[in-house]
Amino acid sequence: MSALDGAVRLPDGSRVRGRGLRNPAPAGPVPDFGLYLGSGRLRRRHEETLRWPHEWIEWPDFLLPRDTALTVRHIRALHGRAQAGEAVEVACGGGVGRTGTVLACLAVLAGLDPADAVAWTREHHHPRAVETPWQRRWVARFPVT
DSSP, rough: OOOOOTOEEOOTSSSEEETTTTSSSSOOOOOEEEEEEEHHHHHHHHHGGGGGGGEEEEOOOOSSOOOHHHHHHHHHHHHHHHTTTEEEEEEEESSSSSHHHHHHHHHHHHOOHHHHHHHHHHTTOOOOOOOOOOHHHHHHHHOOO
């Protein structure tokens, strides 16, 4: 399947779309897989509209994921799907902080130095991506191996 509308090209050439669930769904094809970040409330609000394979990570707004090890596994798996050419997306409520944090981690997995990942994400996804100091630290410490 071709890349999703609005997908960014990671440094390794793979593509991932980042978006906010509170915004209208983008035009075009639906994802092959989605990774969604949020609380139970956000999940309940949007679950029935996500009609493709997906996973949820419990990740409160402006904070960090509840389960770091599980989140790292999900981000690595999402990167693997993107590298395999699947049409994938990551989304939270607004599409900026949590989504930007995951996109920055994906950029690190794609070969970018962690010190440059937040700036790269702000340039390619959203100027305010990775909103909080603790999200920036999380990206800087994201385990590549």
